[in-house]
Amino acid sequence: MNIIPRAFLSEYTTFQLGGPCRDLINCEDPDQLESVVTNLFREGAPFILIGGGSNLVVSDTGVDCAVVRYVASSPLIEVDGDELIVSGSTALDDLVIAAIDEGLEGLNTCSGIPGTVGGAIVGNAGAFGKQVGDVLKSVTLLARDGQKLVKDAAYCGFSYRNSRLKETGDIVLGARFALKPGNRANLAKERAEILAIRHEKHPDLKTFPCAGSFFRNVEPTSSAGRRQAAGWFLEQAGGKDLRAGGAGIFPKHANIIVKGENCTAQDVHELHLQMKRIVKERFDLDLVREVRFVGEFAGKSPQIRDVIW
Ligand SMILES: Cc1cc2nc3c(=O)[nH]c(=O)nc-3n(C[C@H](O)[C@H](O)[C@H](O)COP(=O)(O)OP(=O)(O)OC[C@H]3O[C@@H](n4cnc5c(N)ncnc54)[C@H](O)[C@@H]3O)c2cc1C
Structure with a gap:
């Protein structure tokens, strides 16, 4: 420490x-x-x-x-049959690699997602229609008073890019994932394909610092419908040309704000408000933020007292 x-x-x-x-x-x-x-x-x-x-x-x-x-500098993972026990500090992508090495299926679609296992569980991170909550068996949580609790996955109340842990503030110390036996070569091939797609579509963080998709995709209006990309609504509303100070939009993806020269966090805050506004005006739709703000910003609602919001 x-x-x-x-x-x-x-x-x-x-x-x-x-x-x-x-x-x-x-x-x-x-x-x-x-x-x-x-x-x-x-x-x-x-x-x-x-x-x-x-x-x-x-x-x-x-x-x-x-x-x-x-954040762990190297993965902290134990194998227990088809289950992986991992610290919340381990990089999610290291967990994916360990699962492939063990020939276990269920986490492959998370290949290349930045961040830790703890952050992924709290935000139910995922891609290609699957998320970590789908294969989580249990979590070891630390309450704010230092009390340790083991809870099954249902306790986390997962929904799309969300969990109740965001409200409770419980800390994910570690987790147990229940996976299925798979073919190691096929899993490795699928991972390589996913990484290639991500490389093509996502910003390289060295050139375009960012926090991934800014808004959640839009929930269907009927049970028969599918979730629609927030990027589509933004692009239709003319979002790709928006700018605020040094904050701009990633040219290949209207839902990603990138840091340009002299960009401040306040610029990013202002740009995200512009993005929300144009989609509301064009589609009467309220985009829901995926990225979280930390601290004080001009224009932050006085009702929000949380540090992370
Ligand atoms: C280039 C790029 C691509 C991305 N692609 C995707 C994608 O495909 N799919 C996707 O879902 N996300 C994606 N993201 C977003 C991000 O990677 C995920 O949300 C990730 O899971 C966040 O993990 P983190 O450890 O970085 O969390 P942080 O950003 O550090 O924290 C996020 C929240 O989680 C909380 N938190 C973090 N660790 C813990 C813990 N151990 N216990 C309790 N709370 C904790 C923090 O308090 C905070 O509220 C992308 C981001 C980037 C930059």
């Missing part, structure tokens, strides 16, 4: 935006995290928890509290 005072969160988020926090406390494994959270609770010290920072826009002024960062 190491502590960095006044760390800039721009160094710990894929958007590369965000001011300082009080202390950045790096934790690699469940034991470290449990002891840090218990101590912070005892001291009454406010904190937020982040993983890979791949779904966040942190405000330019940063946050006036400690930030616990739960």
